[in-house]
Amino acid sequence: MLIFSDARCFGRLELCSDFRKHRAIKALGPDGLDAVRNRNRFMFYCERRKRPIKQMLLDQSVIAGIGNIYASEILFQAGISPFSPSCELSLKQHEKLAQAMVDILSLAIEKNGTSISDYKRVDDKTGEFQDFLKVYGKEKESCQRCGNPIQRRVQNQRSSFFCANCQC
Numbered sequence: 001m002l003i004f005s006d007a008r009c010f011g012r013l014e015l016c017s018d019f020r021k022h023r024a025i026k027a028l029g030p031d032g033l034d035a036v037r038n039r040n041r042f043m044f045y046c047e048r049r050k051r052p053i054k055q056m057l058l059d060q061s062v063i064a065g066i067g068n069i070y071a072s073e074i075l076f077q078a079g080i081s082p083f084s085p086s087c088e089l090s091l092k093q094h095e096k097l098a099q100a101m102v103d104i105l106s107l108a109i110e111k112n113g114t115s116i117s118d119y120k121r122v123d124d125k126t127g128e129f130q131d132f133l134k135v136y137g138k139e140k141e142s143c144q145r146c147g148n149p150i151q152r153r154v155q156n157q158r159s160s161f162f163c164a165n166c167q168c
């Protein structure tokens, strides 16, 4: 028996003989967990675009596996504003960003994902990463680093949470 439960309707099922040859898979960039190893490739894309860095993180053809929650958390750890033009990031910021991608995604996997509304694992348990969120969903709460209020702004129809003092 195969059960496909797609509460948020982002998923799809397709049958193919070799998934690596599927056009959707071939269109993906390298996995965010390999961000340190693929930092030069990511920098290459960023240097050629003026798009805000958060949009670059959400572009699955540039780097795969980062959703809206994790993009906010990654940028907070790296100390980078979600609105910074991707072409203006320094080498030092790219180093911090790549390490933050690996750290945040690894912890999220270890904690079985984030259960904010409806996400459940196949064994009916919920994820635990929501207990480790530092900015996402924390609007008006105090920043854990500096105490300033966390802000929320809609960016490209998605919520971005950030600390204006710690992220520039």
Ligand SMILES: [Zn+2]
Residues within 6 Å of the ligand: 143, 144, 145, 146, 147, 148, 163, 164, 165, 166, 167
């Ligand atoms: Zn702060």
